[in-house]
Amino acid sequence: MDGKxxxxxxxxxxxxxLSTSLMGGMIAENTGGLNQAFRSSIKATVLTHELGHLLDLVNITTPMMNEHQANGNHCDDSDCLMNSAVETTDLAS
Structure with a gap:
């Protein structure tokens, strides 16, 4: 989607x-500039994360095998794909 x-x-x-959407407006604003992540890298990471939700990786419809849930249907491990944060080198975002 070209928006927010x-x-x-x-x-x-x-x-x-059923489906997933990426917020193109927010991705464009926070990528591609000096000291910002590549747009393609953020899109790939966010899309993979959202597909993880569609595959029920964090307790949406099936019980969890190992407790690691935090912040709704996200993982509390900062190295996990299902963590809710996207880290960039952009200090302003």
Whole structure:
């Protein structure tokens, strides 16, 4: 989508178990500039994360095998794909 979500900190969403959307406006604003991540890298990371939601990687419809849930349906391990943060080198974002 070429826009933003109502919560502007959201850059991707999984819609039930059917589809996913990336917020192109937010991704464009926070990538590609000096000291910012490559747009393609952020898109690939966010898309993979959202597909993880569609595959139920963090307790949406099936019970978890190992407790690691934090912040809704996200992982508390900062190195996990299902963590809710996208880290960039952009100090302003």
């Amino acid at each position: 979500f109502e919560d502007e900190s959201v850059i991707g969403v999984a819609c039930q178990n």
